[in-house]
Amino acid sequence: MELRIPLSERTSGGSARERVYAMLREAIVSAELEPGRRLSENELGERLGVSRTPIREALVRLRDERLVAIAPQLGTFVTLISTQAVGDAHFVREALECSAIRLAATRARDGDLAALQANLAAQSHAEADRDATAFDGLDDALHKTLCGLSGHAIAWDLSRRANGHLDRVRRLSLPEPGYLGEMVAEHRSVVAAVAQGDPDAAEAALRHHLRMVLSSLPAIQAAHPHYFEES
Amino acid sequence: MELRIPLSERTSGGSARERVYAMLREAIVSAELEPGRRLSENELGERLGVSRTPIREALVRLRDERLVAIAPQLGTFVTLISTQAVGDAHFVREALECSAIRLAATRARDGDLAALQANLAAQSHAEADRDATAFDGLDDALHKTLCGLSGHAIAWDLSRRANGHLDRVRRLSLPEPGYLGEMVAEHRSVVAAVAQGDPDAAEAALRHHLRMVLSSLPAIQAAHPHYFEES
DNA sequence: GTCCGCGTACTAGGATACAAGTGCGGCACA
DNA sequence: TGTGCCGCACTTGTATCCTAGTACGCGGAC
Numbered sequence: 001m002e003l004r005i006p007l008s009e010r011t012s013g014g015s016a017r018e019r020v021y022a023m024l025r026e027a028i029v030s031a032e033l034e035p036g037r038r039l040s041e042n043e044l045g046e047r048l049g050v051s052r053t054p055i056r057e058a059l060v061r062l063r064d065e066r067l068v069a070i071a072p073q074l075g076t077f078v079t080l081i082s083t084q085a086v087g088d089a090h091f092v093r094e095a096l097e098c099s100a101i102r103l104a105a106t107r108a109r110d111g112d113l114a115a116l117q118a119n120l121a122a123q124s125h126a127e128a129d130r131d132a133t134a135f136d137g138l139d140d141a142l143h144k145t146l147c148g149l150s151g152h153a154i155a156w157d158l159s160r161r162a163n164g165h166l167d168r169v170r171r172l173s174l175p176e177p178g179y180l181g182e183m184v185a186e187h188r189s190v191v192a193a194v195a196q197g198d199p200d201a202a203e204a205a206l207r208h209h210l211r212m213v214l215s216s217l218p219a220i221q222a223a224h225p226h227y228f229e230e231s
Numbered sequence: 232m233e234l235r236i237p238l239s240e241r242t243s244g245g246s247a248r249e250r251v252y253a254m255l256r257e258a259i260v261s262a263e264l265e266p267g268r269r270l271s272e273n274e275l276g277e278r279l280g281v282s283r284t285p286i287r288e289a290l291v292r293l294r295d296e297r298l299v300a301i302a303p304q305l306g307t308f309v310t311l312i313s314t315q316a317v318g319d320a321h322f323v324r325e326a327l328e329c330s331a332i333r334l335a336a337t338r339a340r341d342g343d344l345a346a347l348q349a350n351l352a353a354q355s356h357a358e359a360d361r362d363a364t365a366f367d368g369l370d371d372a373l374h375k376t377l378c379g380l381s382g383h384a385i386a387w388d389l390s391r392r393a394n395g396h397l398d399r400v401r402r403l404s405l406p407e408p409g410y411l412g413e414m415v416a417e418h419r420s421v422v423a424a425v426a427q428g429d430p431d432a433a434e435a436a437l438r439h440h441l442r443m444v445l446s447s448l449p450a451i452q453a454a455h456p457h458y459f460e461e462s
Numbered sequence: 463g464t465c466c467g468c469g470t471a472c473t474a475g476g477a478t479a480c481a482a483g484t485g486c487g488g489c490a491c492a
Numbered sequence: 493t494g495t496g497c498c499g500c501a502c503t504t505g506t507a508t509c510c511t512a513g514t515a516c517g518c519g520g521a522c
Contacts, residue, residue: 041473152322246475283476284477
């Protein structure tokens with residue numbers, strides 16, 4: 001009989017292929033590979049110590065995320081940041097996360113709420129320490145957890161994957177004084193609404209929170225005009 | 232000076248790579264490659280007349296859509312349909328399209344509405360002809376147009392890409408009498424709400440419409456139990 | 463001096479060759 | 493006859509080779 005189901009589920013997330021993709025994405029999102037830059041599969045391959053095959057695989061995935069554009073026989077380029085793409089990314093994130101949090105507000109259990117509170121406490125510490133890197137990690141973890149509570153963890157995966165352009169903007173934004181504190185406060189009101197089981201309030205708080213990121217876009221664009229498409 | 236922008240935009244959507252992906256996806260969604268089936272890169276390659284390279288590229292994309300599962304050194308398998316995955320797909324589609332149509336209701340112009348009406352008329356013809364294939368095409372076109380009117384065409388792209396599991400269910404559903412007519416009627420009320428510029432009504436109508444597809448899930452599962460994961 | 467045209471060096475796309483690892487069947491043995 | 497082990501055939505992962513096609517620069521003609 002033909003084998004129909006893989007017997008051992010490969011949970012090895014740390015494969016070489018995945019690592020190459022993660023490194024490339026991080027390099028692009030962090031603007032280490034700046035928008036508009038030309039990439040060479042050969043160059044990337046020798047820099048990461050692998051051949052073109054895994055590089056190409058990663059580039060295909062990044063193209064699906066609109067982080068690179070592949071021009072046959074020409075080259076591969078880090079896409080310029082476009083206000084349209086940023087708007088699209090924000091739209092997707094808002095749609096998915098706001099829908100998710102409505103469900104989360106009706107499904108969260110005490111244990112879930114405890115985990116959220118623990119995250120918020122850690123965020124306060126990161127804020128006190130001015131540790132933006134740690135804060136970013138906690139921020140993502142909080143949103144991921146909230147999506148997971150909806151029963152549709154895929155919402156976070158898709159949001160993450162569609163948000164390359166938005167992430168680049170976020171990374172470019174300079175830390176303004178009081179910014180972290182504001183973020184923590186918004187997170188607190190979102191969690192509070194979830195704790196009270198109020199979907200409308202949770203959605204409103206989250207929507208407001210997500211739109212904060214967009215507010216810094218004009219400043220970023222002014223500071224790095226060559227990273228953006230002329231529109 | 233370094234070349235920074237590809238001068239000639241490749242609009243050739245009909246590349247070999249894209250074709251392989253489209254054919255494979257269609258074969259899976261239509262259940263010609265039934266859920267659970269083991270795939271071989273070599274076999275697929277010779278059947279489609281290409282080497283493993285483009286096949287692998289397509290499989291990676293299909294894995295991102297959860298239509299196949301790749302087990303290293305073991306094989307590649309068409310994923311079984313799971314109620315969780317179908318629910319996820321529906322959740323994503325509802326979140327994206329309902330958010331999009333709210334914007335569409337406030338942005339649609341007369342020309343846009345005329346196009347929507349033309350589509351509805353064509354749907355009526357397809358219904359009269361009992362032409363399910365033509366209807367499916369018009370159905371997709373209508374939803375795509377509505378998403379496009381929101382200004383975020385990406386909503387449709389993502390919805391489409393996340394909806395592999397849902398599409399498989401849709402294709403498996405047997406044509407029930409009156410089903411097409413019901414669909415057309417729902418489409419009409421959605422378009423009517425958009426025409427009136429009423430976001431709330433449009434969202435409600437679309438949400439109701441999208442949930443109709445899910446209602447056939449239990450019957451499908453009963454008819455094809457071996458296509459589904461045991462849950 | 464300016465402009466046109468060809469050659470070179472690069473690109474990605476694809477095909478092939480090699481490596482590492484798995485499942486299954488057949489064979490030896492109790 | 494039942495059972496355990498070993499080897500083969502197959503899988504995907506990776507590396508390398510070849511091909512078609514593009515941009516750019518140099519050289520010659522005007």
